[in-house]
Amino acid sequence: MKNSKKFKTTIWEIFLYTIMSIGALIFMLPFLWMISTSLKPSTQVFIYPIQWIPRPPVWRNYIDSLRSAPFGRYYLNTTIITALTVLGTVISSTLSAYGFARLSFKGRDLFFLLILSAMMLPNQVTVIPQFIMFKLLGWLNTFLPLTVPSFFGPPFFIFLLRQYMLTLPKELDDAAFIDGCSKLQVLVLILLPLLKPAIFTMTILTFLGSWNDFFGPLIYLSDMKKYTVTLGLTLFRGEFATYWNWLMAASIVAILPCLLIFMLAQKYFIQGIALTGLKG
Amino acid sequence: MVIKMRLNRTLKENIEGYLFISPALLGVIIFSLGPMIASLILSFMQYDIVNPPRFIGTSNFKALLTDPLFSKALFNTMYYVGGVVPLRLIVALLAAILLNQKIKGVTFYRTAYYLPSVSAGVAISIVWTYVLDPQYGLINSVLRYFGIEGPPWLQSTTWAMPGLILMGTWSIGQPMVIFLAGLQGIPTHLYEAVSIDGGNWWHKFRYVTLPMLTPVIFFNMVMQTIGTFQVFTSVYVMTNGGPMNSTLVYVFYLYQQAFQWLKMGYGSALAWVLFLIIFTLTVLQFRISSLWVYHE
Numbered sequence: 001m002k003n004s005k006k007f008k009t010t011i012w013e014i015f016l017y018t019i020m021s022i023g024a025l026i027f028m029l030p031f032l033w034m035i036s037t038s039l040k041p042s043t044q045v046f047i048y049p050i051q052w053i054p055r056p057p058v059w060r061n062y063i064d065s066l067r068s069a070p071f072g073r074y075y076l077n078t079t080i081i082t083a084l085t086v087l088g089t090v091i092s093s094t095l096s097a098y099g100f101a102r103l104s105f106k107g108r109d110l111f112f113l114l115i116l117s118a119m120m121l122p123n124q125v126t127v128i129p130q131f132i133m134f135k136l137l138g139w140l141n142t143f144l145p146l147t148v149p150s151f152f153g154p155p156f157f158i159f160l161l162r163q164y165m166l167t168l169p170k171e172l173d174d175a176a177f178i179d180g181c182s183k184l185q186v187l188v189l190i191l192l193p194l195l196k197p198a199i200f201t202m203t204i205l206t207f208l209g210s211w212n213d214f215f216g217p218l219i220y221l222s223d224m225k226k227y228t229v230t231l232g233l234t235l236f237r238g239e240f241a242t243y244w245n246w247l248m249a250a251s252i253v254a255i256l257p258c259l260l261i262f263m264l265a266q267k268y269f270i271q272g273i274a275l276t277g278l279k280g
Numbered sequence: 281m282v283i284k285m286r287l288n289r290t291l292k293e294n295i296e297g298y299l300f301i302s303p304a305l306l307g308v309i310i311f312s313l314g315p316m317i318a319s320l321i322l323s324f325m326q327y328d329i330v331n332p333p334r335f336i337g338t339s340n341f342k343a344l345l346t347d348p349l350f351s352k353a354l355f356n357t358m359y360y361v362g363g364v365v366p367l368r369l370i371v372a373l374l375a376a377i378l379l380n381q382k383i384k385g386v387t388f389y390r391t392a393y394y395l396p397s398v399s400a401g402v403a404i405s406i407v408w409t410y411v412l413d414p415q416y417g418l419i420n421s422v423l424r425y426f427g428i429e430g431p432p433w434l435q436s437t438t439w440a441m442p443g444l445i446l447m448g449t450w451s452i453g454q455p456m457v458i459f460l461a462g463l464q465g466i467p468t469h470l471y472e473a474v475s476i477d478g479g480n481w482w483h484k485f486r487y488v489t490l491p492m493l494t495p496v497i498f499f500n501m502v503m504q505t506i507g508t509f510q511v512f513t514s515v516y517v518m519t520n521g522g523p524m525n526s527t528l529v530y531v532f533y534l535y536q537q538a539f540q541w542l543k544m545g546y547g548s549a550l551a552w553v554l555f556l557i558i559f560t561l562t563v564l565q566f567r568i569s570s571l572w573v574y575h576e
Contacts, residue, residue, distance in 0.1 A: 013383055020378055024392040027450070031395065033418050034407050050421050096304035105297030115304055118312035122510065122558060124531060124551040128538050129318035130311065135329065152307025183296060212401035214513045219539050230402040234517060237406055244410050251403035262398040266391055 038062070038248035045244045058245070065246035066253065069239075073225060074232035078211060081146050081228060085210040086203055088150035089157055093202065094195070096153040097161035098187045102173060112162075119155040123215075131219060145220045146213070150206070157202050164198040165191065200268050208258055229254045322548035329542050340549035350550070352525055353533040354557075356441065360511055360529060363445035365504045369497065372452040376459035377489070390460075397453025405517035408447045409434065412518075419446075437526040440519055444527060447514060455500040462496035463489070491574040498573045502565050509558055530554055 032052075037045060039057040066072075099105075100112050134145040168191060176186045192199075217228040227235065233254050240246050262269060298305075323340055327333035344350050375393050379386055396404070411418040412433040420430030433443040470488045479487070512531045515521060521528040521536075534554065538547025 016378070016381055016383060017385075020389050023375060023378065024389050027393050027396055030404075030407055030411050030418065030450070033411065037410070046416050048416065048421060048424065050418070092303035092307070096301045099297050099300030099304075103293065103297040103300060105294040108297060108301075111301060111305060114313075115308050118308045121312055121316060122506075122551075122555055124510065124534055125319050125555050126312055126315035128322065128544055128548050128551060129315035131539070132318075132329070132544065133315070149307065149311050151303065152311060153304035155304070155308065155312075158304050183300075208398065212399070214402055214516070215535075218516075219535075233402045233406065237517070244416075247406055248410070251406050254403045255399040255401075258399050259395075262395070263391070266387070 034248045034252060037244055038252055040245050042243070042245060061245050061249045062253070065236075065240075065243075065249045068246070069232060069236045069250070070224075071229070071232060071250065071253065074227050074229045077143070077226060078228040078230075081143050082207055082210040084143070084147040085150040086206045088147060088152075089154055089206045090199060090203060092151050092153040093157040093161050094187070094192070094199070096158045097165055098183075098191070100158065101162045101165035102170070103183070115153075115155045115158060119159065127215075127219070134220065140220060141222050141226060142220075143226070146210075146216050150210075154206075157206070160202065161195065161198055164195060168194055197268065200265070204261060204265050204269055207261060211258055319548045319551060322545050323552050325545040325548075327544040329544060333545070336545070340546050341553075343546065344549060344553060349525065349528065349533060353528050353530045356526070356528055357509060357511070357530040359441055360445060360448070361505060361508045363442070364448035364508045365501065367445065367449040368452055368504060369455055369500055371449060372455040372500070373459050373493075373497070375452060376456050376463055377485075379456075380460060380463045393456060394453040396451040401513055402517055404451075405447075405514045408443075408514070409518050412443045412447075434519055435523060437524050440523060440527045444511075444514055444518065447518075448508065448511070455504060458500055459493070459496060462493050466492045494573045495575065498565070498569050502562055505561060505565065506558055509554075509561075 033050075036052050036054060038061055039059065040051070040054040040061075041058050044051055044054060100108065130145070134140055137144075139145050139148075172190050172194075173186050176190050181189065212230065213228070214230045214234075217231045221227060221231060224232075224235070233250060236250055237247060322333070324335060324337060325333040326336045326339075379390050379393065410416075412420075414420055414430065414432040414435060417430075417433070419433075423430040431439040431442075434440045466489065470492070471484050474484050474488060510531050511529050512535065515527055515529050515532045516535075519527040521532050530550075531554070534547055534550045537543045537550060
């Protein structure tokens with residue numbers, strides 16, 4: 001009796017693993033194909049049936065493709081933009097969220113509602129006037145349109161952090177005030193360490209959003225020296241349309257930081273999506 | 281004396297409050313509200329950045345009604361949304377149910393299923409251009425193993441959109457994770473009750489999982505509809521709206537009008553119509569939701 005039940009569970013587990021593995025294969029296949037192609041000599045790219053293991057693997061593809069376009073420059077540009085965006089988002093969202101979660105002042109709830117409603121506004125409605133505004137400021141073809149807005153508290157993250165802050169007990173603040181802390185000190189010394197998971201999630205989401213952003217760089221950057229990785233990649237694609245091995249190598253290099261961050265911070269990442277998703 | 285001190289304190293509180301929220305407040309005014317009003321005004325103007333803007337009344341909106349590319353773009357976008365949203369939600373739900381099983385190594389699978397959504401954008405669009413290549417692409421090569429000659433995908437007016445929909449369905453990460461959180465929130469005693477009554481796995485799914493999950497399904501549906509309605513990057517990279525405008529989607533058309541042909545007024549009109557469509561769709565979904573979303 002006991003054995004047959006155990007047997008049934010084992011069968012069930014084998015069945016589950018099989019289905020799950022087939023699913024994983026479907027989701028991973030384009031990535032495996034990408035890696036495989038990136039290591040093929042040009043002659044093996046266009047053959048049927050597919051040769052999954054390149055013989056011999058051509059590691060030079062990576063060097064050749066990265067040398068044929070200024071990818072180092074693209075990488076540097078994207079890193080600068082992404083770093084500034086993350087920094088701006090974290091600082092401004094934390095300050096604003098503290099104001100909304102902990103301080104009482106006239107019109108607070110009204111202002112919060114205003115920020116919430118801005119969250120609903122699709123990007124397309126604001127992007128044309130923003131473009132004109134940045135043009136008037138002489139900011140076109142600089143990183144400013146891509147980074148400065150993040151220093152003014154993206155509504156979504158203010159909302160996220162405020163909700164998180166509301167769950168922290170207010171006695172913590174009061175104890176610190178009695179000890180003579182100012183509000184800024186309370187925020188930085190007492191609350192910030194407790195907000196770590198939320199800030200971590202915010203950092204990852206902002207990083208991915210900024211690194212993968214295409215529309216922004218596309219409309220604001222025109223000088224090739226200022227291109228980001230995503231923009232440089234489309235240019236590269238135009239020039240080497242059928243060099244699939246080179247294109248795949250460059251694409252892998254382009255998404256590598258995102259993949260690494262995701263792998264390292266997987267737990268926080270998925271928690272964060274669930275948290276923001278359900279509360280948003 | 282006491283009153284004065286208290287007044288001072290509230291004043292100080294107010295000023296401090298405004299200081300803390302000033303980045304957000306300024307941001308909303310400069311980057312959302314201001315542009316929103318400007319965009320509304322611009323939609324009644326003709327403006328090409330070089331010459332000063334000129335008021336033209338409702339001409340932009342009237343032109344939209346007779347613009348064959350506008351209706352084409354709207355139709356194509358509906359086609360894309362109508363394809364991706366249901367498919368993505370079904371696949372995401374099945375994946376979430378699978379990943380909710382308590383067995384070893386489930387984290388690995390979760391990573392694998394989520395991976396396509398981490399790297400969405402230009403690089404993945406390039407990979408999919410190759411995956412959908414009629415001759416040497418992954419999909420048609422696999423089909424050929426089974427003796428099926430696959431369609432010409434992105435090179436055909438009929439198959440380009442299904443190709444984009446297929447790629448869209450592949451990245452299920454976000455709704456999947458939200459489904460997972462929803463599944464974990466279903467109390468186990470409900471399943472136990474079904475077991476006691478002699479129900480099988482289908483009864484559990486049909487009478488517990490599905491009804492308990494309807495609020496999450498609804499949330500995902502609304503968010504995914506809004507998101508996919510704004511599809512841009514994959515179209516820009518993979519088809520450039522072609523062949524023969526068969527994948528010309530709304531935001532891509534808006535981009536062409538506003539930023540390639542510098543028709544800022546017409547582009548703004550397009551943006552407002554888009555906003556109204558998305559808004560109406562969302563309201564409609566909320567209205568219909570009372571018919572099928574289960575609330576405890």
